[in-house]
Amino acid sequence: xxxxxxxxxxxxxxxxxxxxxxxxxxxxxxxxxxxxxxxxxxxxxxxxxxxxxxxxxxxxxxxxxxxxxxxxxxxxxxxxxxxxxxxxxxxxxxxxxxxxxxxxxxxxxxxxxxxxxxxxxxxxxxxxxxxxxxxxxxxxxxxxxxxxxxxxxxxxxxxxxxxxxxxxxxxxxxxxxxxxxxxxxxxxxxxxxxxxxxxxxxxxxxxxxxxxxxxxxxxxxxxxxxxxxxxxxxxxxxxxxxxxxxxxxxxxxxxxxxxxxxxxxxxxxxxxxxxxxxxxxxxxxxxxxxxxxxxxxxxxxxxxxxxxxxxxxxxxxxxxxxxxxxxxxxxxxxxxxxxxxxxxxxxxxxxxxxxxxxxxxxxxxxxxxxxxxxxxxxxxxxxxxxxxxxxxxxxxxxxxxxxxxxxxxxxxxxxxxxxxxxxxxxxxxxxxxxxxxxxxxxxxxxxxxxxxxxxxxxxxxxxxxx
Amino acid sequence: xxxxxxxxxxxxxxxxxxxxxxxxxxxxxxxxxxxxxxxxxxxxxxxxxxxxxxxxxxxxxxxxxxxxxxxxxxxxxxxxxxxxxxxxxxxxxxxxxxxxxxxxxxxxxxxxxxxxxxxxxxxxxxxxxxxxxxxxxx
Numbered sequence: 027x028x029x030x031x032x033x034x035x036x037x038x039x040x041x042x043x044x045x046x047x048x049x050x051x052x053x054x055x056x057x058x059x060x061x062x063x064x065x066x067x068x069x070x071x072x073x074x075x076x077x078x079x080x081x082x083x084x085x086x087x088x089x090x091x092x093x094x095x096x097x098x099x100x101x102x103x104x105x106x107x108x109x110x111x112x113x114x115x116x117x118x119x120x121x122x123x124x125x126x127x128x129x130x131x132x133x134x135x136x137x138x139x140x141x142x143x144x145x146x147x148x149x150x151x152x153x154x155x156x157x158x159x160x161x162x163x164x165x166x167x168x169x170x171x172x173x174x175x176x177x178x179x180x181x182x183x184x185x186x187x188x189x190x191x192x193x194x195x196x197x198x199x200x201x202x203x204x205x206x207x208x209x210x211x212x213x214x215x216x217x218x219x220x221x222x223x224x225x226x227x228x229x230x231x232x233x234x235x236x237x238x239x240x241x242x243x244x245x246x247x248x249x250x251x252x253x254x255x256x257x258x259x260x261x262x263x264x265x266x267x268x269x270x271x272x273x274x275x276x277x278x279x280x281x282x283x284x285x286x287x288x289x290x291x292x293x294x295x296x297x298x299x300x301x302x303x304x305x306x307x308x309x310x311x312x313x314x315x316x317x318x319x320x321x322x323x324x325x326x327x328x329x330x331x332x333x334x335x336x337x338x339x340x341x342x343x344x345x346x347x348x349x350x351x352x353x354x355x356x357x358x359x360x361x362x363x364x365x366x367x368x369x370x371x372x373x374x375x376x377x378x379x380x381x382x383x384x385x386x387x388x389x390x391x392x393x394x395x396x397x398x399x400x401x402x403x404x405x406x407x408x409x410x411x412x413x414x415x416x417x418x419x420x421x422x423x424x425x426x427x428x429x430x431x432x433x434x435x436x437x438x439x440x441x442x443x444x445x446x447x448x449x450x451x452x453x454x455x456x457x458x459x460x461x462x463x464x465x466x467x468x469x470x471x472x473x474x475x476x477x478x479x480x481x482x483x484x485x486x487x488x489x490x491x492x
Numbered sequence: 493x494x495x496x497x498x499x500x501x502x503x504x505x506x507x508x509x510x511x512x513x514x515x516x517x518x519x520x521x522x523x524x525x526x527x528x529x530x531x532x533x534x535x536x537x538x539x540x541x542x543x544x545x546x547x548x549x550x551x552x553x554x555x556x557x558x559x560x561x562x563x564x565x566x567x568x569x570x571x572x573x574x575x576x577x578x579x580x581x582x583x584x585x586x587x588x589x590x591x592x593x594x595x596x597x598x599x600x601x602x603x604x605x606x607x608x609x610x611x612x613x614x615x616x617x618x619x620x621x622x623x624x625x626x627x628x629x630x
Contacts, residue, residue: 106544106545107541107544107545109541110541110542110545111545154545155545155546155547156545156546158498158526158546158547159498159545159546159547159548160544160545160546160547161547210545212528213528213542213545213546303508303531303532303533305533305538306538395506395533396506397506397507397508397557398506398557398558398559399508399557402506402508402533404533
């Protein structure tokens with residue numbers, strides 16, 4: 027036996043997964059409340075006790091952790107044109123597992139600077155201009171950022187002609203400065219990997235020290251990444267496999283939380299029809315988006331705002347009064363679990379609408395254009411209509427009675443111009459192992475893939491979803 | 493010649509004529525320009541956004557399907573609004589409906605703010621010579 031301990035310091039729960047990498051199986055899982063406010067080790071020890079009760083004492087050969095506690099990795103992105111480098115910066119930050127609190131385009135104003143000072147992000151990502159393109163705006167923005175109070179690190183990944191200038195400007199400020207190659211080296215081409223590597227290094231070195239997690243450095247082999255980055259690593263491995271074993275191919279995943287809804291897609295999303303032209307930025311093969319206004323509890327009102335009360339009533343079958351009552355109960359206590367049939371109907375509708383909105387915003391769109399040579403289609407973003415597999419995770423879906431029904435209902439009435447998955451099987455992350463397997467992937471790729479296939483492989487699909 | 497000049501080019505509107513676009517792309521590259529080719533069915537906003545990110549020296553608009561005059565309305569104004577003041581703006585191809593005297597067509601497009609207007613049958617060499625004159629004074 028070769029046990030490895032995988033730890034996920036979540037905002038609510040500290041989750042442990044013990045894995046035997048030799049037998050390629052899960053030995054046990056356990057969780058306890060995260061105690062970030064006081065001493066985070068209390069929650070970890072409680073969870074350890076619970077794990078040991080299940081598995082017996084284990085000698086771990088490695089202990090790996092990821093974290094989304096204390097707000098996760100909070101980032102601000104500054105680019106030039108909203109649809110080009112500013113968007114590229116957002117993609118890069120999301121892919122690194124960050125929450126993007128705010129995105130700015132063009133020259134930063136005084137008000138923007140004041141807002142950034144208030145946000146006080148964990149990392150600011152500064153980009154703008156393709157290589158050889160515009161360098162004035164990113165240089166001017168570096169000067170504005172240098173004047174912002176605070177010690178948050180700044181990563182420069184813009185026009186390489188502006189790199190030296192921006193680095194020198196920022197080096198003379200209170201902000202540590204890091205550089206990476208351009209996130210958009212040529213027009214419309216995203217190159218996120220180099221800047222994501224730098225973000226991850228900063229996360230390792232700096233972020234965890236500020237958030238009271240470094241006290242584990244002696245017992246842990248490191249808090250390696252933000253939790254969403256671990257989930258992304260697991261999904262990528264499951265989809266693409268290794269050089270020795272194939273994965274399950276294209277997939278979409280939805281992580282439905284209390285405050286946010288994360289959507290992941292591992293698929294090229296290229297046009298499937300020869301009369302369709304792809305326009306704008308070619309989006310990343312491995313894509314993550316975060317909807318900060320959509321969730322089951324803290325962001326329940328955001329769901330209603332985005333989908334409309336009428337739609338909530340339609341999907342839930344509740345009257346307006348009943349829905350208002352339920353929403354008020356959620357406001358009073360966001361940890362409330364559904365008690366009555368009405369509560370369940372409300373939760374069902376919130377989940378359906380949250381997934382629908384998350385998928386629509388994540389996926390691309392198709393626009394029909396009538397040309398003299400017949401109708402043509404213009405695609406923006408990724409076409410996910412052909413993706414046949416959807417993974418469902420997050421408390422609301424893991425514990426839902428019929429997660430598959432929720433996901434299927436979510437896409438049923440979606441406008442055909444939204445390129446969301448249409449015909450898919452679902453599989454639930456019922457033991458909550460995605461982030462753990464993402465951590466394990468960096469340690470023992472073969473074991474991680476084997477365990478992922480055991481849980482999310484094709485034969486698991488129906489049994490697990492029902 | 494100075495450092496490479498950057499051109500943003502594409503076929504405007506709902507026009508899907510890709511062959512001429514590829515020929516011009518090739519010809520301009522061979523002539524030593526740094527070319528950002530947006531392909532077909534390009535909106536005014538896409539030309540402008542690409543020109544901002546790339547600090548382009550010129551925007552070259554092609555149209556073959558006859559609706560170019562509608563598609564090009566307000567292009568110069570949008571460039572001015574987006575901070576691309578004075579950027580060199582060319583338009584060329586079969587840019588109006590039917591057969592109209594080229595002098596009148598040229599006049600109308602120049603009034604819209606295009607610096608040069610090229611009619612059907614223009615060779616790539618003519619466009620390259622004009623660009624060299626306007627961008628390098630050669």
